[in-house]
Amino acid sequence: MKARKALPHFLSAIAFITLMASFTFVEPREEAAAFKEEFRATWANMKAYTLQVAEAMPASKFTYKPTDEIRDFGGQLKHISFSIYYMPGVFIEGKDLPFDPNYTDNAALVGGSKDAIILLLKQRFDAIDQLVAGMSKKDLQSTVVLPFFDNKEVTKEELLVWLKNHTGHHNSQSIIYLRMNGITPPAYNGW
DSSP, rough: HHHHHHHHHHHHHHHHHHHHHHHHHHHHHHHHHHHHHHHHHHHHHHHHHHHHHHHSSSSGGTTSSSSTOOHHHHHHHHHHHHHHHHHHHHHSSOOOOOTTOTTTOOOTTOOOHHHHHHHHHHHHHHHHHHHHHHHHHHHHHHHHHHHGGGGGEEEEHHHHHHHHHHHHHHHHHHHHHHHHHHHHHHHHOOO
């Protein structure tokens, strides 16, 4: 008789434990999947928009710069390409890459043509998409120290968000170069 009265309480406890365990094991995977899905969708859009901006400028204007102190138009795109390659390569994949902000070790970027720069951008955007596709929640939440930013410690997920923001920042600068040359930039589509 006592066993019969205890059975509903026992079954309720088992149901509660099972429910809690499902949250513990499912939620982190779902969070990682959600981040990766959102990141990859907006990254694909960022790639498309960056390439539209690059295509809008005639090849003869890739060396245009408003003042001597700043990068030319091609240099803006080279910087995007370098950042997409270097930051995740070193801080996410753990590669030993030379810091080469003047692109002296990369023939495609040393005075690179419009076509060479655009090809490299496509390859590097695609490499980041594939990198993110293969990252686990543990990968995304692991931390790295960024010596360029006062040794700030960030998660790899935060570094990827920074990479999107940084790319958008230089796209914005590139749009000003287009406008200064009388070229209407492509319409922006955030999603």
